[in-house]
Amino acid sequence: MKDWIEILIRSIALFFITFAFIRIMGKRQLIRMTPFQFINYSVIAILVALMATNLIKNLAFGFITLGIWFLFPIALDYLSMKSKWIHDLVYGKETILVKHGKVMEESLSQLRLTGEELLKELRSKNAFNLADVEFAIMESTGEINLLLKSDKNPITPHNLGTIVSPQSAPQTVILDGTILDEPLKNMGLNRGWLNVELETMEVSLDNVFIAQVDSSGDLYVDLFDDSVQLPEAKVQELLYATLEKIQADLCSFALDTDNQKAKSMYSNNAHEFQEMIKKLEPHLLR
Amino acid sequence: MTVGASVKQTLANLKGAQGTLRTYSIKVQDESARSIYAEALMTTNKVIDDLNKRLKTIELEEPQYRAY
Numbered sequence: 001m002k003d004w005i006e007i008l009i010r011s012i013a014l015f016f017i018t019f020a021f022i023r024i025m026g027k028r029q030l031i032r033m034t035p036f037q038f039i040n041y042s043v044i045a046i047l048v049a050l051m052a053t054n055l056i057k058n059l060a061f062g063f064i065t066l067g068i069w070f071l072f073p074i075a076l077d078y079l080s081m082k083s084k085w086i087h088d089l090v091y092g093k094e095t096i097l098v099k100h101g102k103v104m105e106e107s108l109s110q111l112r113l114t115g116e117e118l119l120k121e122l123r124s125k126n127a128f129n130l131a132d133v134e135f136a137i138m139e140s141t142g143e144i145n146l147l148l149k150s151d152k153n154p155i156t157p158h159n160l161g162t163i164v165s166p167q168s169a170p171q172t173v174i175l176d177g178t179i180l181d182e183p184l185k186n187m188g189l190n191r192g193w194l195n196v197e198l199e200t201m202e203v204s205l206d207n208v209f210i211a212q213v214d215s216s217g218d219l220y221v222d223l224f225d226d227s228v229q230l231p232e233a234k235v236q237e238l239l240y241a242t243l244e245k246i247q248a249d250l251c252s253f254a255l256d257t258d259n260q261k262a263k264s265m266y267s268n269n270a271h272e273f274q275e276m277i278k279k280l281e282p283h284l285l286r
Numbered sequence: 287m288t289v290g291a292s293v294k295q296t297l298a299n300l301k302g303a304q305g306t307l308r309t310y311s312i313k314v315q316d317e318s319a320r321s322i323y324a325e326a327l328m329t330t331n332k333v334i335d336d337l338n339k340r341l342k343t344i345e346l347e348e349p350q351y352r353a354y
Contacts, residue, residue, distance in 0.1 A: 165316065165319055166316050166318070166319075168315060168316070187315065188315075189313075215314070215315045215316060216310065216313070216314050216315075216319070217310070217313030217314055217315065235306065236310075238306075239303055239306045239307065239310075242299055242302065242303045242306075243303055245299065246296055246299055246300050246303065246333075249292070249296040249299075250296070250333070253289075253292075253293065253296075256289065257289075262340055262343070265336050265340065266340075269332070269333045269336055269337075272329050272332070272333070273329065273333060275329075276325070276326045276329045276330075279322050279325070279326070280322060280323075280326055283314075283319050283322060283323075
């Protein structure tokens with residue numbers, strides 16, 4: 001057999017074998033790898049290259065080595081799933097760098113990390129001031145994660161004591177002018193509903209690039225033809241405004257009338273309406 | 287605008303808002319949101335009933351302003 005044919009066949013075969021095994025080994029990203037995993041992948045890459053270019057003449061030898069470098073990491077992963085001890089041995093333990101706002105100098109010197117490097121890493125996590133950092137930890141992948149002091153944390157609705165409505169992920173129902181049936185079914189909707197919605201917007205299906213349904217069941221549409229201006233869906237805000245206006249009307253009726261019975265009826269209803277609006281607010285305005 | 291007419295207008299607004307509330311109570315996915323919409327529907331129903339009753343009384347008192 002000619003050399004080039006052999007190399008061709010080897011390369012193609014190894015291409016698919018490596019592809020399959022790398023898929024099996026997992027979807028870890030390069031930046032999230034521990035140093036050993038990096039070496040592992042490098043060894044595999046070099047072995048494959050050597051075998052493909054016929055530098056390793058004996059295929060059996062090549063496959064034995066390759067098999068070990070493929071299978072051992074998978075075996076180690078399984079073992080470390082079963083045992084915490086093996087997990088710590090394989091992946092190493094995370095190291096605490098800052099605790100209660102104080103830098104742990106011993107851990108730094110253990111990791112051979114200088115103060116400048118620590119500051120640089122903290123800055124890349126948007127903590128420019130060391131005084132703001134409550135807790136910082138170096139993961140076994142070398143990544144530094146930190147917790148800001150509680151008064152420096154970004155504010156959340158929980159801090160403000162506001163109730164917000166839960167929002168689930170929107171479902172994409174049209175892509176490139178084709179209706180996707182499965183997401184529609186997940187939302188409990190069907191093609192008929194979608195057609196009606198598109199008709200009320202006066203849009204044809206093949207003009208729609210993306211359409212999404214949000215958790216409150218409203219449809220958002222992006223068109224191929226960007227010159228077409230769609231009326232922005234402000235139904236919820238409008239409803240809120242209408243309800244507030246009705247409530248104000250009820251209040252003024254209560255003030256206007258001289259009939260005691262009517263007065264109490266109006267003010268009772270106005271009060272109930274106020275309660276209802278308060279409950280609806282997180283769902284209508286967000 | 288007479289009192290009767292303004293009550294009528296509020297009633298019409300309220301009915302429109304109730305319709306929107308009803309569509310949301312059907313199409314909202316979240317269970318707790320749905321129950322809040324259903325509760326709101328009940329409140330609007332009650333207010334609509336009360337306003338209708340009041341409207342009848344007003345029209346009885348001042349038949350000259352009756353408008354259809």
